[in-house]
Amino acid sequence: MTPEELSAAITSALTASVDAGELAVPAEALPKEVRVERPKNREHGDWATNIALQLAKPAGVPPRKIAEVLTARLAEIPGVSRVEIAGPGFLNITVDAAAAGELAKAIVEAGTAFGSNTAMAGTRINLEFVSANPTGPIHLGGTRWAAVGDSLARIFQSQGADVTREYYFNDHGIQIDRFARSLLASAKGEPAPEDGYGGDYITEIADAVTAAHPDILAAADPQEEFRSHGVELMFAAIKESLHEFGVDFDVYFHENSLFEDGAVEKLLEQLKGLGHLYAKDGAWWLKSTAFGDDKDRVVIKSDGHAAYIAGDIAYFKNKRDRGFDLCIYMLGADHHGYVARLKAAADALGDDADRVEVLIGQMVNLVKDGVPLRMSKRAGTVVTMEDLVDVVGTDAARYSLARFSSDSNIDIDLDVLTKRSNENPVFYVQYAHARTCAVARNAAATGVERTAFDAAALTHATESELLAVLGQYPGVLAQAAAYREPHRVARHLEVIAGAYHRWYDVCRVTPLGDEPVTDVNRTRLWLNDATSQVLANGLGLLGVTAPERM
RNA sequence: GCGUGAGUAGCUCAGCAGGAUAGAGCGUCCCUCUCCUAAAGGGAAGGUCGCGGGUUCGAAUCCCGCCUCGCGCACCA
The missing domain is CATH 1.10.730.10 (Isoleucyl-tRNA Synthetase; Domain 1)
Known part of the structure; x- marks a missing residue:
């Protein structure tokens, strides 16, 4: 007997009791499901419920009185051997060894299906996570999301949901330009630009691009050449790391495609038509405060370029057009200010903001000798997914990142990891x-x-x-x-x-x-x-x- | 300042969708392998659940205030 089965039996016993007039409980006060929990103290039986305590107020009857009424009915549930009233009105339930033991056989017979469910059947979920810019390898924060996100996808699937794992590939914008300039500088033997990226991987990619295209520095636009080839190589490396980490995305969505196929432009026209955009200071603004955001957002900058959010609105629309009921975004805490914006965007499009769900994960910090280490992409002092896997292996890396609540900051002590201790x-x-x-x-x-x-x-x-x-x-x-x-x-x-x-x-x-x-x-x-x-x-x-x- | 997450054992963290004596791992100290894997098990020590109010039969859990720390608060992405 599982707690769910017991819960269902108690629920129907309760309903029967009310129907028979033994208890006067307003219908709205009746729980859909009576919760049973495993008491910490074994003297309190195998399972316990506090339903009598919860119903005392709405029924206007002392809890122990309600417990007494229910006791007789609960005792008749097949497999239940004893029901006792304890303390203020807890119902402590003891189950026959035979009824409890049946579970062992049921599990073996269910096999890999044991634990799965159809509760989320019919729900199409787009789960977007990692989505790290292809300007460098995946760092620890992204690695955490890779572990948590992929696991969440599997859990959703176990509940019958139709899940698409999606990676939003940001190949549009100035971060990429910086990346390209950094590659170009490296190829020319110059130091990394002030706002660029450092690290050995830049040199490696620059060398790889140069090796494949020996005349690249003589091209009409060498930076553009480095951009396109470099992003391609970087992205291949990211995909490979993820694959070795056991995470394979169903869709790698290119931000650029939203601009190339005119989706962004079309959407902005639509928003203008709806009266949700206005011009100010040479830029176009989304009236997002009308939809719960704390300030309005620029969607087209005064230089005529689209702001990041423009792509994101179009991307959301794209996801909905592809038939997803729920679009889940997994973001780092440094992006939590983005939540209201995404929801406001959905709202402005006339869609339901509840179709957008943003999960925020706190930061992963590196600690050495009890002191936080500052990671810097520019200085190349980041610890990457590959570094972590090299030291502890995929299993330990995934498990240790997935076993913490995403609400907690986690500190990773490299000394502990390098010791290969059994702390994990x-x-x-x-x-x-x-x-x-x-x-x-x-x-x-x-x-x-x-x-x-x-x-x-x-x-x-x-x-x-x-x-x-x-x-x-x-x-x-x-x-x-x-x-x-x-x-x-x-x-x-x-x-x-x-x-x-x-x-x-x-x-x-x-x-x-x-x-x-x-x-x-x-x-x-x-x-x-x-x-x-x-x-x-x-x-x-x-x-x-x-x-x-x- | 505003928003947001955290504060629980020496350390790292569960528990927060109100319940009975607040848990786990690691660390410390004892004990258990002539027989299934001792990467295990048993026991001991270790707590003002940040602080102060409130709600109620009952609060680590819900509400209010305060303190400390992380992260945001761009015509960056």
């Missing part, structure tokens, strides 16, 4: 999975097979605990999707790994010495394999491998 919990989870595989191998070698299954044999306290946390997994996925928080998956895997290790320590799957194989052994193998499956499924959602041996 990814090993804890992966080791648990490897252990399940070792146990399965030993079981096979000693003739323990999943022939029989006796759910009632899973009686040990650690088995009850393990089953409970495995049962929580689908709910954790649903919440991770609903709140756009992949770290919840990682954290729960750590809980499952802990429960598994404790179970492993006291409950053997294979018999000792020449003891006979019993149904207890066989049933425990089901539980072992169920755990293996859930860990593998969860690690998969994080883009981390589930090794069979370590």
Whole structure:
């Protein structure tokens, strides 16, 4: 029995109770779903609900009174062995070992599908993340989003959503010009321009471009040549890094295309027609304050060039035209001022601002000896995705970036990483999975097979605990999707790994010495394999491998 | 100044979609491998959940105020 199943049973018991006139609760006060939680204290049963406390006020009845009414009905739920009223009105529910144990079999039979859902079926999501300018390699901030974004995409997919991973390739504007000038300077053997980029990669790309085009400095517009070839090389390198990181985008969208096909121009005309643009100081402004922004924004600069936001409005329109219901943007905290602008743009287009959802991720800082290190692209002192992967590997890099809430700043201590220490919990989870595989191998070698299954044999306290946390997994996925928080998956895997290790320590799957194989052994193998499956499924959602041996 | 995120164990962080005795990893100190992987497990120590009010049966969690830190507040992208 999973908490969701129990929740559903309690909900219908509650409804039945109201229908029968035992409880007078206004319909609007009835929750769609009664929440059940795992009590911290095992003396409080397997699951508990505070529904009686919540209904006390709207029903105008003391909570314990409501609890009493519900107790009789809850006790009749198949699989429920005991219901107790505790404290101010908690309902503590104990489940039959057999009913709880059935889950092990259900998980093994569901296989890779366990935990997935169809709650988001039919929703088309455009998830845009990383979108780093092709003026340099992906730094740590982008790497964090690559890990979190890709994982979020996988979690959405587990809930049935149709997800497109998209990378907005910013190949238009002055950053790119600076990049081109930096390449040109390098090729000429000159120092990097004051507002340009430094770092070894500039030299490497400049050399590569020169090698492929020996006469490039004699071209009519060498800077333009370096721009086009350099961006191409840089972008190929970025794609390669992402690919090795396990992140492959469905769409790499070129900002330039919005200008080339006239989409931006057309859109600006449309906005003018709607009366949302006005001219001031030689520029064209979007009246974004009318749509919740804190100030109006320039869309066409007084020099006649489009401002960045112009492309972004057109891009949003483009996404909607491609049929996406929800456009999610994952931005760094240094861009959070952009949220109101994007929503205002959608609003101005006559679209629903709720189609735009912006997720803000806090910064990743480098720390050395407890002191923050300043990263500078210009000075070339950035730590890149490749650097991180070189030191800790893809699994540890992805896991350690995905296990934190995006709301938290994270500090990465290079000394700790270079020590290759076991401080990273990814090993804890992966080791648990490897252990399940070792146990399965030993079981096979000693003739323990999943022939029989006796759910009632899973009686040990650690088995009850393990089953409970495995049962929580689908709910954790649903919440991770609903709140756009992949770290919840990682954290729960750590809980499952802990429960598994404790179970492993006291409950053997294979018999000792020449003891006979019993149904207890066989049933425990089901539980072992169920755990293996859930860990593998969860690690998969994080883009981390589930090794069979370590 | 305005906006926004954070402040929880020595360190790094969960918990915040109100619940019962506030958790995990790492670090420190004990203990457990003649039998499934000790990258593990058990135990100990370690907390004014930034501070002050409020809401209620109940607040780390919600509301208000304050303090500290990060990040924004362009005709840059």
